[in-house]
Amino acid sequence: MVVPGLWCGVRLHATPVSMSLYLTELVLSHFRSHKRVQLGVDARPVVLFGANGAGKTNILEAVSMLSPGRGLRRSSAEEMTRRPEALGWKLRGGLVSLGQGHEVETWSENGAARQVRIDGKTASQVALGRIARVLWLVPAMDRLWIEAADGRRRFLDRMVLSFDPGHAEAALAYDKAMRERNRLIRDEVRDPAWYAALEAQMAEAGHRMHTGRVRALALVQEAQDQAETAFPAARLTLVQTEGAMPETEPDLRDALADSRARDMAAGRALVGPHRTDLQGVYAAKDVHAKDCSTGEQKALLVSLILANARALADRIGAPPLLLLDEVSAHLDMQRRAALYDEVCALGAQAWMTGTGAELFGELRDRARGFEVTDSGGASAVMERDLG
DSSP, X not given: OOOTTOTTSSOXXXXXXXXXXXXXXXXXXXXXXXXXXXXXXXXXXXXXXXXXXXXXXXHHHHHHTTSSSSTTTTOOTGGGBOTTTOOOEEEEEEEEETTEEEEEEEEESTTOXXXXXXXXXXXXXXXHHHHOOEEEEOGGGGGTXXXXXXXXXXXXXXXXXXXXXXXXXHHHHHHHHHHHHHHHHHTTOOOHHHHHHHHHHHHHHHHHHHHHXXXXXHHHHHXXXXXXXXXXXXXXXXXXXXXXXXXXXXXXXXXHHHTHHHHHXXXXXXXXXXXXXXXXXXXXXXEEGGGSOHHHHHHHHHHHHHHHHHHHHHHHSSOOEEEETTTTTTOOHHHXXXXXXXXXXXXXXXXXXXXXXXGGTTTGGGSEEXXXXXXXXXXXXXXXXXX
């Protein structure tokens, strides 16, 4: 019998089977390039390999849609439907979460907003986030430390969302109120009562966002500092584009009111959590992540994802699902093997992709391997040995 947390022959944050989080089945219907795919898996990591364009990442995206939000590509529901049929799409997953089995379904018809059903009952995406915690690392994130700040904010907010599914509601409420306030600014409305009402909403939601971010960073930093790992630790801080982020809800409300004149000149809000940036430093070298080599930047990202997973395992009793797309890119053989060992020791069901089975040879029977092919627009997924 294979027991999560013992696959590597070591016990590092080993997670009992009864407290694991993993998929037992995944069914895709008319999703991206796949007309129909059905995968039966167990708690072990899942490896998907095949040629570029075969549809491996599409399967990872399907798993990401079992969590709140727009998935790892941030696509619209319409963009996910298989062409040329464009009938809409449906995903179904058998999920074991903290010893409880669930059937999760999510779908979209004709490009409409996606729907969610849990155990046969209509549910919200927040409810989905309470039973399915999902983290991912995709190639587009390799530029995280050198791209614009909005990409780092998205990364940070996914981290917060993994601990607190309600964070999405706060972010949506803040964004809605800010857009309405920005509209007043563009229309040159001068009535302070209109601004005060929206600024109160922004202050309440913005304070929730900020405190959630601070708390999540503290949890991840602690998990990273306490772990013995082959990956470099990152020292993380929150910085503001200008000035400092007000620490209390009244202070944020006052700062928004004081900034009205400047905001009118700029045409947008200049104060608030939407101006926050995430700064990373390679701790051992005391070098900013943006100044590190490509390989070091990738290793820092892997370190953060693993620390996030460890923090979740400590907090909720089970590691999250991990989606690691083309994870071997920019990792040498030693770090690649170390990553697999850490994933297995954590007891996480990690879904990993690569172009060939040889990239995952160190896993052997510790993972389930599947070859993904596409011929003439027809995809196929067949189970294969990894070593």
